[in-house]
Amino acid sequence: MRRSHPLITVLAMLTVGFLYLPLVAVAVFSVNATRYGLVWRGFTLDWYIKLFHNEFILEAAWNTLALAVVSTLVATILGTVLAIGMDRFPWGRKANTFLDLVLHIPVVIPDIILAAALVVAFGLLRLISTVFEPGLFNMIIGHITFQISFVALVVRSRLVSIGRDVEEAARDLFASTPYLLRRVTIPLLLPGIVAGAMLAFTLSLDDFVISFFTAGPESVTLPLFIFAAVRRGVTPQIHALSTLVVLITVILIVGMERVTRK
Amino acid sequence: MSKLLVWYGELTTQRNLANRGLAFLGAGMLWLMIFLVLPGLVLIVVSFASRGAYGQLEWDFTIENYKRLAGFSLFGWTADYIVIVLRSVWVAFVTTLISVVLSYPLSFFICARPERTRYLWLTLVIIPFWTNMVIRTYAWFLILAPELPLAKVAAFFGLIPPDAPLYPNSFAVYLGMVSMFLPFVTLPLYASVERLDWTLVEAAQDLYASKVRVFMQAILPQTLPGLSVGIILTFVPAMGMFVVPDLLGGAKYMLVGNLIQQQFGASRDWPFGAAISMGLMVLTMISLQFYRRRSKEIEFV
Numbered sequence: 001m002r003r004s005h006p007l008i009t010v011l012a013m014l015t016v017g018f019l020y021l022p023l024v025a026v027a028v029f030s031v032n033a034t035r036y037g038l039v040w041r042g043f044t045l046d047w048y049i050k051l052f053h054n055e056f057i058l059e060a061a062w063n064t065l066a067l068a069v070v071s072t073l074v075a076t077i078l079g080t081v082l083a084i085g086m087d088r089f090p091w092g093r094k095a096n097t098f099l100d101l102v103l104h105i106p107v108v109i110p111d112i113i114l115a116a117a118l119v120v121a122f123g124l125l126r127l128i129s130t131v132f133e134p135g136l137f138n139m140i141i142g143h144i145t146f147q148i149s150f151v152a153l154v155v156r157s158r159l160v161s162i163g164r165d166v167e168e169a170a171r172d173l174f175a176s177t178p179y180l181l182r183r184v185t186i187p188l189l190l191p192g193i194v195a196g197a198m199l200a201f202t203l204s205l206d207d208f209v210i211s212f213f214t215a216g217p218e219s220v221t222l223p224l225f226i227f228a229a230v231r232r233g234v235t236p237q238i239h240a241l242s243t244l245v246v247l248i249t250v251i252l253i254v255g256m257e258r259v260t261r262k
Numbered sequence: 263m264s265k266l267l268v269w270y271g272e273l274t275t276q277r278n279l280a281n282r283g284l285a286f287l288g289a290g291m292l293w294l295m296i297f298l299v300l301p302g303l304v305l306i307v308v309s310f311a312s313r314g315a316y317g318q319l320e321w322d323f324t325i326e327n328y329k330r331l332a333g334f335s336l337f338g339w340t341a342d343y344i345v346i347v348l349r350s351v352w353v354a355f356v357t358t359l360i361s362v363v364l365s366y367p368l369s370f371f372i373c374a375r376p377e378r379t380r381y382l383w384l385t386l387v388i389i390p391f392w393t394n395m396v397i398r399t400y401a402w403f404l405i406l407a408p409e410l411p412l413a414k415v416a417a418f419f420g421l422i423p424p425d426a427p428l429y430p431n432s433f434a435v436y437l438g439m440v441s442m443f444l445p446f447v448t449l450p451l452y453a454s455v456e457r458l459d460w461t462l463v464e465a466a467q468d469l470y471a472s473k474v475r476v477f478m479q480a481i482l483p484q485t486l487p488g489l490s491v492g493i494i495l496t497f498v499p500a501m502g503m504f505v506v507p508d509l510l511g512g513a514k515y516m517l518v519g520n521l522i523q524q525q526f527g528a529s530r531d532w533p534f535g536a537a538i539s540m541g542l543m544v545l546t547m548i549s550l551q552f553y554r555r556r557s558k559e560i561e562f563v
Contacts (some may be wrong), residue, residue, distance in 0.1 A: 004374035012371030022401030085286025110502025121301035171271030230400040
């Protein structure tokens with residue numbers, strides 16, 4: 001084990017402090033009794049209690065959850081099947097390069113470009129059907145579009161690490177394709193699928209840009225709500241809401257670590 | 263015509279396998295085609311359309327939007343949009359540079375922790391990585407508030423009027439950007455630092471290499487794979503970032519992201535927004551090309 005130079009330790013501590021200073025400030029002011037300004041007036045949990053009586057916030061929380069659950073479900077199924085299709089069949093080199101390219105687009109391009117493309121696409125689709133009015137339906141489609149890629153990439157790397165031996169053995173013992181999938185491939189893949197789904201879920205909860213471009217007046221999510229609120233001016237209630245969101249994120253990450261490290 | 267072959271232990275034919283494979287690819291690929299590739303192509307087409315009087319699209323295939331982005335307008339040439347594009351590249355560059363400089367000590371520090379606490383430290387870096395960017399950005403409002411020391415010091419030196427917050431300005435944008443993207447560099451860099459072969463570093467020290475030379479010739483080449491992933495993960499999204507400049511930069515420090523958002527929001531000028539998006543796309547492609555060339559070099563070494 002190497003010891004690090006004191007200077008490195010100091011710099012590292014300062015950097016971690018720099019990352020957490022803003023988050024700690026939000027948490028501190030979420031329990032501050034004063035409504036305006038940043039003077040400390042004593043500890044209170046009033047702002048948290050008020051959150052649960054604010055119907056706009058409850059609705060935003062519900063929208064966020066519905067969006068994340070529905071899009072994650074669809075994206076996990078589509079992404080998993082796509083990953084199996086890409087990895088377990090003898091596609092030519094050109095086809096593989098093309099599939100790989102398409103799969104990586106949402107990962108590498110700035111999300112604002114995908115958001116802009118979706119706005120235009122939904123705008124034209126509205127000429128055909130009114131289903132594509134800005135709102136939760138469009139947001140779900142937008143989220144699924146970037147989630148598929150992340151799920152497929154995670155599941156595919158798991159497929160590669162499983163290798164082909166077990167599946168070949170099953171085939172040698174005359175397993176049919178459905179039987180092979182149900183009893184061999186899917187159970188072996190499960191940790192990868194769960195990790196992919198949790199990644200997709202976190203990405204959906206975290207997303208601001210795609211939601212911001214595709215949302216309608218009725219489909220405000222928590223990040224959108226916080227954004228709109230802080231542009232009007234920050235309040236202790238927003239700090240309380242943000243602190244809760246950060247806490248949920250922490251729980252999700254710790255859970256994700258547990259699953260993936262096994 | 264369809265030859266028999268053995269694939270994953272199964273005796274089958276090429277055609278059979280291709281049909282089943284397409285069934286697997288079908289749904290996912292169809293989705294990506296309809297909602298990713300097609301909208302992308304539509305965005306390209308729309309960038310050549312123009313805005314009607316009420317914000318509707320008029321299909322008259324001009325390059326007017328690109329000329330406007332390059333600064334040509336009815337009233338002669340202005341540098342406004344070019345300044346915004348160049349500023350975005352510059353902000354992304356500075357953000358990446360500062361993040362790299364801060365990430366090296368941090369990753370070495372985490373690597374030097376004993377096994378038990380190492381994952382704790384690593385999780386400490388992962389948490390901000392996943393925390394909502396709106397929250398992490400607006401949180402700086404508190405640190406930069408007029409009541410707190412940072413703004414007081416700035417006011418003392420006459421940089422801002424007394425009792426004003428230390429935002430919106432370029433300094434706040436850099437603070438927000440670096441705190442946003444730092445984990446994007448630290449995490450891949452850490453993966454490289456963890457695998458560092460210390461015997462090479464010791465050999466360099468034994469041969470009386472200066473500290474700079476030890477870093478440049480023993481540490482940097484070994485950490486290049488993680489470093490280049492970190493750089494690309496930071497530089498590309500930083501160019502298109504819109505939340506940080508919107509909240510911390512204000513109207514005076516606009517970046518490309520804000521410009522695009524403006525066209526799809528208040529201005530309702532989709533063709534111009536599409537053209538700017540294409541400009542950002544070109545910048546992204548250039549960065550990725552540069553990264554791919556570098557990563558090929560790494561493989562050869």
